[in-house]
Amino acid sequence: MTRTLFALKLRLFRNGPHNERAFSLVTGLVLAALVIAGASSAIHGVIGEGWIAVALTVWGGVWLFGPLAQPRHDPSVISREWLRGYPLRSWRLARALSWTELLGVGPLITMACLSSLVVLAAPGGMAAVAAAVAAVVAQVYLLIWTGKTVAALAAWLLRTRAGMTPAAVQTAIMLALSFAGWVPLAAWLLPRLGEGDSALIAARAGPVIDVLAALPTGWGYGAVLAARDGAGTGPVLLPLAALLTLGVLSQLCWIALTARALRRPPRRASSRRPTVPGRGLSLPFTPPQVAAVVSRELATWRRDPARGVELRSAWLTPLLMAPIIAFTDWSWALPLVGPAAAVFGAMVAINTYALDGTALWQLLTTPGALKADLHGRMAAWALLFGLPSIALAAVLWAVTGSPLGGAAVGGAIAAAAAGCAAAPLLALVMPAVGTDARDRIYPGQPAGDPTGGQMTIFPVVLLTAILPGVIGGPWWGSVLVAVLLAAAVLGVTPALTVRLLQRRGTGLLEAMTTRDTAILRAAARTES
Amino acid sequence: MQDPCLPAIEVADLTQRFGAVLAVDRLSLSIPAGVFYGIVGPNGAGKTTMLMAGCGLREPTSGCIKIAGHDLRTDREAALAQLGIMMDGLSLPERLTGTEILRYSAGLRGLDDGWRARAGDLLEILGLDAVPRTLIVEYSTGMRKKINLALALLHRPRVLVLDEPFEAIDPVSAHSIEQVLRQYVDGGGTVVLSSHIMDFVERNCRRVAVVAGGRVLAEGPVEEVTAGSTLNERFVELVGADPVRPLEWLA
Numbered sequence: 001m002t003r004t005l006f007a008l009k010l011r012l013f014r015n016g017p018h019n020e021r022a023f024s025l026v027t028g029l030v031l032a033a034l035v036i037a038g039a040s041s042a043i044h045g046v047i048g049e050g051w052i053a054v055a056l057t058v059w060g061g062v063w064l065f066g067p068l069a070q071p072r073h074d075p076s077v078i079s080r081e082w083l084r085g086y087p088l089r090s091w092r093l094a095r096a097l098s099w100t101e102l103l104g105v106g107p108l109i110t111m112a113c114l115s116s117l118v119v120l121a122a123p124g125g126m127a128a129v130a131a132a133v134a135a136v137v138a139q140v141y142l143l144i145w146t147g148k149t150v151a152a153l154a155a156w157l158l159r160t161r162a163g164m165t166p167a168a169v170q171t172a173i174m175l176a177l178s179f180a181g182w183v184p185l186a187a188w189l190l191p192r193l194g195e196g197d198s199a200l201i202a203a204r205a206g207p208v209i210d211v212l213a214a215l216p217t218g219w220g221y222g223a224v225l226a227a228r229d230g231a232g233t234g235p236v237l238l239p240l241a242a243l244l245t246l247g248v249l250s251q252l253c254w255i256a257l258t259a260r261a262l263r264r265p266p267r268r269a270s271s272r273r274p275t276v277p278g279r280g281l282s283l284p285f286t287p288p289q290v291a292a293v294v295s296r297e298l299a300t301w302r303r304d305p306a307r308g309v310e311l312r313s314a315w316l317t318p319l320l321m322a323p324i325i326a327f328t329d330w331s332w333a334l335p336l337v338g339p340a341a342a343v344f345g346a347m348v349a350i351n352t353y354a355l356d357g358t359a360l361w362q363l364l365t366t367p368g369a370l371k372a373d374l375h376g377r378m379a380a381w382a383l384l385f386g387l388p389s390i391a392l393a394a395v396l397w398a399v400t401g402s403p404l405g406g407a408a409v410g411g412a413i414a415a416a417a418a419g420c421a422a423a424p425l426l427a428l429v430m431p432a433v434g435t436d437a438r439d440r441i442y443p444g445q446p447a448g449d450p451t452g453g454q455m456t457i458f459p460v461v462l463l464t465a466i467l468p469g470v471i472g473g474p475w476w477g478s479v480l481v482a483v484l485l486a487a488a489v490l491g492v493t494p495a496l497t498v499r500l501l502q503r504r505g506t507g508l509l510e511a512m513t514t515r516d517t518a519i520l521r522a523a524a525r526t527e528s
Numbered sequence: 529m530q531d532p533c534l535p536a537i538e539v540a541d542l543t544q545r546f547g548a549v550l551a552v553d554r555l556s557l558s559i560p561a562g563v564f565y566g567i568v569g570p571n572g573a574g575k576t577t578m579l580m581a582g583c584g585l586r587e588p589t590s591g592c593i594k595i596a597g598h599d600l601r602t603d604r605e606a607a608l609a610q611l612g613i614m615m616d617g618l619s620l621p622e623r624l625t626g627t628e629i630l631r632y633s634a635g636l637r638g639l640d641d642g643w644r645a646r647a648g649d650l651l652e653i654l655g656l657d658a659v660p661r662t663l664i665v666e667y668s669t670g671m672r673k674k675i676n677l678a679l680a681l682l683h684r685p686r687v688l689v690l691d692e693p694f695e696a697i698d699p700v701s702a703h704s705i706e707q708v709l710r711q712y713v714d715g716g717g718t719v720v721l722s723s724h725i726m727d728f729v730e731r732n733c734r735r736v737a738v739v740a741g742g743r744v745l746a747e748g749p750v751e752e753v754t755a756g757s758t759l760n761e762r763f764v765e766l767v768g769a770d771p772v773r774p775l776e777w778l779a
Binding site: 235287288289291292293295296299302303304356357358359362363364365366367368369372373405436437438440441506507509511513 | 546583585586587605606608609611613615617618619620621622623624628631632634635636637638662663665672678717
């Protein structure tokens with residue numbers, strides 16, 4: 001059975017889609033090459049070998065925490081749904097499946113990255129190199145299975161109706177740690193940066209490397225250093241045995257979770273928790289067509305499982321970042337959480353057209369609906385993310401009296417305008433098509449991977465947020481520049497989006513019906 | 529309700545290609561106003577492709593489509609304003625309830641307050657008023673067809689285009705949909721529907737087109753197309769059905 005599943009996975013790899021996989025492979029190999037080059041520099045004394053421990057910790061962290069930061073992204077290539085109908089024992093099937101999980105881009109690039117350990121061991125002779133090869137295998141084994149187990153646990157949580165909240169919380173924690181987790185460390189090493197003093201207290205950096213080497217992601221590194229330095233068999237074999245033991249336990253845990261998932265019938269939509277229908281929305285200075293869309297959008301942001309996770313995580317992230325920053329010597333940076341909230345809001349609204357899926361047909365066949373829909377989406381985004389971000393920056397400025405307050409408020413205004421205008425445009429240009437809206441019931445279902453769009457909008461909105469602070473001068477200058485920038489962005493972008501929607505709308509619908517975005521690219525090429 | 533001189537839908541030389549596949553091949557149809565019109569054909573005949581192009585949901589490779597005299601390419605907004613559409617297998621704003629989606633649709637079309645009474649009637653007649661707190665995503669197939677029909681009728685269009693409205697729904701739901709459609713045609717509206725249910729088409733439609741391989745094989749009043757036999761027999765005769773050899777392993 002394992003051989004059949006391997007063959008199936010290879011065939012699935014061969015038949016694509018290849019874009020995302022090829023991108024991951026190339027990026028991963030480039031990063032792995034950098035780590036190997038770093039190891040080579042370390043043995044020649046150009047850099048400290050502690051940097052390799054840092055790199056391996058970050059790499060391992062991606063395996064462990066990546067599934068938590070992207071809880072709705074299902075990494076499995078062989079769908080559990082295909083296997084559920086076969087008259088096979090679920091445990092046996094899960095065990096066979098577990099070996100196919102070793103086949104993939106992730107294990108390959110991780111193996112490449114960890115070969116830096118062999119480079120580190122080289123000065124210690126053949127015995128050290130042999131120990132390093134064993135350490136690479138054991139470390140890869142542990143990383144794969146802890147990562148897969150974390151992903152399976154997250155998937156299990158997400159199948160529950162309440163899964164929307166844990167998914168949002170885990171995403172928010174991961175994002176907050178990614179964006180603000182470095183602040184306490186930086187504030188510890190650069191305690192007087194707020195006063196303009198950028199002197200680094202270098203003596204404080206040493207213990208950090210020791211802590212990283214003691215983590216499971218550093219056990220292979222520790223074993224290799226011990227082998228190279230001739231520290232005896234104990235310090236070499238003990239971490240390797242620990243890696244393998246933890247790896248086996250993780251694999252067993254994954255098999256148990258997968259067997260459980262295979263036994264469970266597919267979930268269907270149920271109306272066990274009735275929805276309280278909303279009332280019609282009347283907004284001042286808003287045509288009824290736009291008000292109807294705003295009302296639909298507000299309901300959808302609350303009730304759609306994918307959008308619900310995004311909405312919650314976009315707001316929880318800055319709210320978690322704030323206390324992380326507040327309890328350091330860098331409290332002057334707190335108002336910057338406002339523009340950060342606008343950036344997160346833009347990132348989570350990057351795929352709304354694809355999430356609404358084939359419901360686009362209604363807009364395409366209703367006279368004047370495309371323009372009303374865009375304006376309604378923008379107004380709803382402004383209500384949910386844009387205006388609260390500006391208010392958050394202003395409140396935190398008032399509370400901290402930070403010298404960066406004016407720049408933060410200006411940044412929030414500019415970022416809110418950029419996010420409001422750019423998110424629908426990129427949602428149209430770079431749709432990540434997943435399960436259609438009518439078939440999405442719980443947050444764990446694949447809803448399209450919008451990483452490409454998010455990585456595009458992130459620098460755009462971030463740059464727009466920085467501009468008022470950089471060119472505005474005093475606080476009123478920053479705010480003035482931000483308002484002018486916002487007017488320009490909101491004046492130009494929506495017209496472009498509507499025109500694109502009118503030209504590419506039917507192509508987008510076809511892409512979502514067939515789940516093939518290549519149709520859109522072909523249409524764009526024909527247009528040009 | 530509609531100028532009887534103008535065809536409700538006029539399709540001229542419609543061609544639709546998907547790469548090397550020719551889904552619709554220079555198809556021409558003129559559907560008169562105020563009739564119940566059926567389009568039948570085997571799977572993959574090009575029915576849905578033709579209807580999607582006819583509703584402006586697909587850009588045809590070539591050909592011309594007019595809705596109540598308005599060219600879909602050059603006068604799109606006016607053409608679309610004549611249509612009520614019910615497509616099979618596509619989503620709706622799924623996180624709204626039945627009432628909410630009708631309110632949303634009325635707002636999107638800028639309808640006057642009369643929509644409220646019409647929405648109430650449609651929800652009641654189609655039996656959807658019994659589930660006011662259920663989201664569309666939680667609807668059964670039959671309920672989904674009904675809310676689609678309510679959406680298509682809410683703005684009182686001149687022409688209703690329905691893609692397989694009776695597939696996979698129970699006889700009771702089918703009966704209520706059939707009654708609503710009959711009332712609509714009696715009031716002067718035009719219904720164009722695709723279906724595999726020959727009995728329904730024979731019973732209700734005044735005209736029928738048999739489509740296969742992207743072409744019209746026969747078109748006209750139902751009694752002329754059937755030529756004395758049933759529509760089902762005539763359909764099999766026109767489209768052709770290969771004999772099925774006996775499978776010994778099934779015995």
